[in-house]
Amino acid sequence: MTTREMTYREAIVAALQEEMRHDSRTLIMGEDIGESGGPFKTCQGLYEEFGAARVRDTPIAETGFVGAALGLALTGYRPIVEIMFADFLGVCFDQIVNGIAKHRFMSGGKVDIPIVIRAIGGAGLRFAAQHSQTAESWMMSVPGLKIVCPSSPAEAYGMLKAAIRDNNPVLVLEHKALLSMKGPVETGVDDVEMPTGPKILRGGADATIVASLAMVGKALAAADQLRAEGIEAEVIDIRTLRPLNVDLICDSVRRTNILVVVEEQARTGGWSSNVVADVVSEAFDYLDAPPARITLPDHPMPYSPALEDAMIPSPETIAATVKSLL
Amino acid sequence: MAPGSKATKSNETPIPLTSAERVELYRTMVEIREFEEQVQRSYLEGLVHGTTHLCNGHEAVSAGVAKALRPDDYLSYTYRGHGHCLARGMDAEAAFAELFGRETGVCGGLGGSMHLTDIDKGLIGAFGIVGAGLPVAVGAALSAQLAGKEQVCVCFFGDGATNIGAFHEAMNLAQVWKLPVIFVCENNLYGEFTRIDHTTPYEDLVIRARGYAMEAVLVDGNDVEAVYAATAPAVARARGGGGPTFIECKTYRHRGHSRTDPAKYRDPAEVEAWLKRDPLLLHRKVLADDGLLGDQEAEAMISEARAAAKAAADRAAAASWASADQDFMAKTYV
Ligand SMILES: Cc1ncc(C[n+]2csc(CCOP(=O)(O)OP(=O)(O)O)c2C)c(N)n1
Ligand SMILES: [Mg+2]
Numbered sequence: 001m002t003t004r005e006m007t008y009r010e011a012i013v014a015a016l017q018e019e020m021r022h023d024s025r026t027l028i029m030g031e032d033i034g035e036s037g038g039p040f041k042t043c044q045g046l047y048e049e050f051g052a053a054r055v056r057d058t059p060i061a062e063t064g065f066v067g068a069a070l071g072l073a074l075t076g077y078r079p080i081v082e083i084m085f086a087d088f089l090g091v092c093f094d095q096i097v098n099g100i101a102k103h104r105f106m107s108g109g110k111v112d113i114p115i116v117i118r119a120i121g122g123a124g125l126r127f128a129a130q131h132s133q134t135a136e137s138w139m140m141s142v143p144g145l146k147i148v149c150p151s152s153p154a155e156a157y158g159m160l161k162a163a164i165r166d167n168n169p170v171l172v173l174e175h176k177a178l179l180s181m182k183g184p185v186e187t188g189v190d191d192v193e194m195p196t197g198p199k200i201l202r203g204g205a206d207a208t209i210v211a212s213l214a215m216v217g218k219a220l221a222a223a224d225q226l227r228a229e230g231i232e233a234e235v236i237d238i239r240t241l242r243p244l245n246v247d248l249i250c251d252s253v254r255r256t257n258i259l260v261v262v263e264e265q266a267r268t269g270g271w272s273s274n275v276v277a278d279v280v281s282e283a284f285d286y287l288d289a290p291p292a293r294i295t296l297p298d299h300p301m302p303y304s305p306a307l308e309d310a311m312i313p314s315p316e317t318i319a320a321t322v323k324s325l326l
Numbered sequence: 327m328a329p330g331s332k333a334t335k336s337n338e339t340p341i342p343l344t345s346a347e348r349v350e351l352y353r354t355m356v357e358i359r360e361f362e363e364q365v366q367r368s369y370l371e372g373l374v375h376g377t378t379h380l381c382n383g384h385e386a387v388s389a390g391v392a393k394a395l396r397p398d399d400y401l402s403y404t405y406r407g408h409g410h411c412l413a414r415g416m417d418a419e420a421a422f423a424e425l426f427g428r429e430t431g432v433c434g435g436l437g438g439s440m441h442l443t444d445i446d447k448g449l450i451g452a453f454g455i456v457g458a459g460l461p462v463a464v465g466a467a468l469s470a471q472l473a474g475k476e477q478v479c480v481c482f483f484g485d486g487a488t489n490i491g492a493f494h495e496a497m498n499l500a501q502v503w504k505l506p507v508i509f510v511c512e513n514n515l516y517g518e519f520t521r522i523d524h525t526t527p528y529e530d531l532v533i534r535a536r537g538y539a540m541e542a543v544l545v546d547g548n549d550v551e552a553v554y555a556a557t558a559p560a561v562a563r564a565r566g567g568g569g570p571t572f573i574e575c576k577t578y579r580h581r582g583h584s585r586t587d588p589a590k591y592r593d594p595a596e597v598e599a600w601l602k603r604d605p606l607l608l609h610r611k612v613l614a615d616d617g618l619l620g621d622q623e624a625e626a627m628i629s630e631a632r633a634a635a636k637a638a639a640d641r642a643a644a645a646s647w648a649s650a651d652q653d654f655m656a657k658t659y660v
């Protein structure tokens with residue numbers, strides 16, 4: 001095991017490489033992931049090491065290769081697929097929600113579905129309405145899937161490793177605005193455990209802020225701003241959307257009495273509603289103010305830069321929301 | 327024409343163009359080319375955001391097809407759609423303003439480079455999801471059939487799109503319903519960084535159409551008059567209730583897939599061969615040989631188009647940014 005600084009993108013590559021070395025039943029499929037290493041270079045070097053049989057460039061056919069992953073999984077392989085932009089999950093939605101997610105159940109629990117679907121999503125790069133979604137809410141309501149959301153290089157490495165070893169279908173929602181983020185990653189870890197719930201990234205007694213993916217960094221920045229005003233915010237990375245486990249968040253709220261949840265999703269149907277509802281059910285008496293949700297507005301992503309920036313929750317908005325509840 | 331491919335002639339009689347129209351086709355192509363060159367320059371100046379997909383090399387397809395259409399026809403196209411929009415008469419300043427994220431953009435700065443739309447010109451939509459425009463074109467063609475006004479819908483897409491499910495469903499629907507839709511496949515041999523031979527069992531995509539018993543024509547997509555000659559009879563047949571046609575235009579993109587792609591994966595000999603077959607050069611030579619366009623006139627046309635593109639971009643860049651204070655919900659729901 002060695003710890004080194006690497007980018008989120010490199011962490012993804014490292015996890016894929018280690019797991020493909022570890023188990024010859026793994027293979028990866030996706031568009032332009034062969035010789036060119038992937039449009040976001042998240043498969044760099046894999047083709048050279050593992051060859052065309054295990055690093056498979058596919059035609060533009062998400063329904064085809066995602067559906068094929070189910071066939072592979074049912075017959076002894078451990079397929080990984082890359083969805084270039086999470087928005088394209090829309091194309092293969094049926095294979096995932098009616099197939100991959102339900103097949104084990106419908107077989108009476110007789111089959112394992114060891115599939116990893118990696119989808120690179122998120123806003124902030126001026127890619128407009130059809131190339132900026134994270135797909136968290138789309139996928140949140142599908143029983144049978146596990147959904148993890150890495151917010152740092154170390155999480156990207158760990159979650160992907162664990163997802164590949166998992167015998168369930170795991171959707172790894174990566175964020176394109178984080179691809180160049182740097183951080184320490186302990187690589188060469190043999191058996192990484194799948195996260196079972198959120199994680200406290202920064203302790204604080206005055207308020208609890210919960211976030212996912214790129215919103216975690218915004219929440220941490222908000223906590224910095226609040227500290228300058230003598231307010232200590234606890235920042236929690238939700239990490240796992242499915243299964244959703246709010247125990248840690250409830251514990252935190254019992255200490256801070258204030259809850260703010262931040263997500264890069266449209267307001268209606270966003271996962272923060274679930275978190276708020278569960279916390280209210282479990283820890284109602286501990287809340288000093290109504291919990292707040294900070295989300296994208298309920299309209300598609302505009303293209304023009306300032307408009308996109310205005311939509312995405314900012315550290316300032318998060319800090320101001322916390323203060324308004326104190 | 328790409329090595330190994332032969333153009334197939336449709337059975338219909340050609341619909342001739344006047345000399346002036348043939349020269350106009352050249353002008354349209356020059357305008358598209360100069361627009362895209364200006365997009366590239368504006369991109370480098372930081373005026374275009376996110377990504378953009380230029381159509382340099384594909385101009386003959388946009389110009390030749392648009393020439394065969396009526397103002398009340400419909401077009402569906404893709405993220406690589408600047409040429410289709412311009413050939414259809416989209417205002418260049420409004421297009422630049424959209425790429426620059428300005429209030430005066432054709433979509434008010436909400437759509438961006440990948441989604442230029444102008445419903446009043448029949449430009450029903452630019453689809454960023456590969457293949458998504460084909461079923462939509464089927465719907466517009468069904469609408470045309472129901473309305474009974476002899477309109478058609480033209481649907482542009484790439485070679486890569488013929489591998490996605492939506493393509494096949496749309497082709498089948500169009501044929502069984504005998505819809506007035508013209509599927510124009512711009513086969514530039516690549517989908518992003520991957521060559522067609524990696525993803526598709528053959529390079530002549532007209533073969534796809536035969537599986538649906540659809541009329542199909544293979545044409546040199548860099549020869550604007552050939553594109554027109556293939557499209558006009560297909561359009562006429564569709565207007566008369568004769569059903570859809572699949573037109574495969576062999577062409578090549580001069581630049582990378584999108585602005586970040588230097589296109590290193592292409593064989594330099596292949597690139598060079600296609601650059602020699604630049605659709606603008608080819609048509610200019612034909613016009614010169616026929617005594618319709620002298621060198622000076624051609625050069626003047628180019629300078630004029632370049633200046634016009636620059637002026638349109640300058641005006642677009644001077645416009646106000648799209649406002650963050652607008653009523654987005656009114657843009658989302660009626
Ligand atoms: C469903 C879907 N999958 C993947 C992509 C990413 N993508 C954008 S363009 C493109 C290549 C399309 O190739 P082609 O249809 O030949 O059109 P061209 O870009 O060559 O004009 C790909 C894979 C997408 N936009 N939509
Ligand atoms: Mg192509």
